[in-house]
Amino acid sequence: MLPFRLIYHDRYDLNFGAHVFPTVKYKLIRERLLAEKFAEPEDFVVPEPAPEEDLLLVHDADWVRRLKTGTLSYHDIVKLEIPYSRQMVDAFILSAGGTTLACRLALADGIGFNIGGGFHHAFHDHGEGFCAINDMAVAIRRLLREGVLERAMVVDCDVHQGNGTASLFAGDQRVFTISIHQYNNYPAVKPPSDIDIHLPDQTGDEDYVEQLRSKYVPALEGHRPNLVLYVAGADPYYQDQLGGLGLTLAGLKARDRAVMDAALERGVPVAVTLAGGYAFQLEDTVSIHVNTAKAALESLEAAKTGRARS
Ligand SMILES: [Zn+2]
Numbered sequence: 001m002l003p004f005r006l007i008y009h010d011r012y013d014l015n016f017g018a019h020v021f022p023t024v025k026y027k028l029i030r031e032r033l034l035a036e037k038f039a040e041p042e043d044f045v046v047p048e049p050a051p052e053e054d055l056l057l058v059h060d061a062d063w064v065r066r067l068k069t070g071t072l073s074y075h076d077i078v079k080l081e082i083p084y085s086r087q088m089v090d091a092f093i094l095s096a097g098g099t100t101l102a103c104r105l106a107l108a109d110g111i112g113f114n115i116g117g118g119f120h121h122a123f124h125d126h127g128e129g130f131c132a133i134n135d136m137a138v139a140i141r142r143l144l145r146e147g148v149l150e151r152a153m154v155v156d157c158d159v160h161q162g163n164g165t166a167s168l169f170a171g172d173q174r175v176f177t178i179s180i181h182q183y184n185n186y187p188a189v190k191p192p193s194d195i196d197i198h199l200p201d202q203t204g205d206e207d208y209v210e211q212l213r214s215k216y217v218p219a220l221e222g223h224r225p226n227l228v229l230y231v232a233g234a235d236p237y238y239q240d241q242l243g244g245l246g247l248t249l250a251g252l253k254a255r256d257r258a259v260m261d262a263a264l265e266r267g268v269p270v271a272v273t274l275a276g277g278y279a280f281q282l283e284d285t286v287s288i289h290v291n292t293a294k295a296a297l298e299s300l301e302a303a304k305t306g307r308a309r310s
Pocket of ligand 1: 158159160233235275276277
């Protein structure tokens with residue numbers, strides 16, 4: 001059995017039909033992890049939907065009401081860029097529950113891995129770019145309120161800047177946000193994170209990891225969070241339909257290790273969310289996310305060995 005849990009629900013599938021966002025990926029990741037015998041059925045846990053009071057720690061009550069009652073405006077739906085269905089809304093609310101659970105399990109086990117979530121383009125009063133509910137913000141606000149957390153850090157490595165997350169935590173000293181992304185890409189307007197690493201088009205593996213480490217490690221030591229939320233987007237991949245960076249499968253896994261090693265070596269647990277991934281070959285998106293789970297195990301084992309030695 002794995003030393004950490006994988007959080008998954010069959011209803012994570014947002015079921016958009018023909019859409020560039022293949023939300024069937026969640027199910028395929030679970031199947032691949034089982035087929036490769038990386039995980040056993042007992043390694044998976046099922047989340048509960050985030051309660052309304054948790055959603056309201058982050059989102060405007062009217063936005064939540066419009067989502068739940070199916071009364072989004074035409075403008076709301078155009079900005080979301082996904083077709084409305086109650087199933088879609090339920091999947092977002094379930095994903096927020098999943099990320100909250102990932103954070104709790106990370107605090108217990110070192111890693112908590114949500115095979116979902118990472119909806120970083122959701123703002124206080126609207127959704128954008130396939131994101132209606134900001135699951136990381138819901139989880140962080142909930143755990144801050146409980147007093148389980150004092151300080152958190154969001155490390156957003158999706159190819160798109162984490163505009164919703166940056167906006168939601170602007171001015172909140174407890175939550176440090178880092179986003180490393182392709183500069184010439186959506187969103188056109190990028191509300192400032194605490195650190196934004198704006199990368200030029202086609203940035204490759206070594207440059208990417210070096211730039212990430214040079215900003216992230218000092219921030220980790222300065223902010224001293226109780227928890228890192230890692231947004232492990234698969235879309236910095238060189239074969240991504242919506243991305244323009246140049247990372248390979250190996251480079252993406254090196255990125256995963258860099259984020260998780262630095263945190264775990266310092267005794268900081270990591271909650272993982274998956275975010276985007278639009279590779280021309282769906283199998284590649286699945287491989288990238290499966291590799292993140294493998295990297296999590298390697299980082300956890302490396303940190304344990306390192307601590308035992310010191
Ligand atoms: Zn993205």
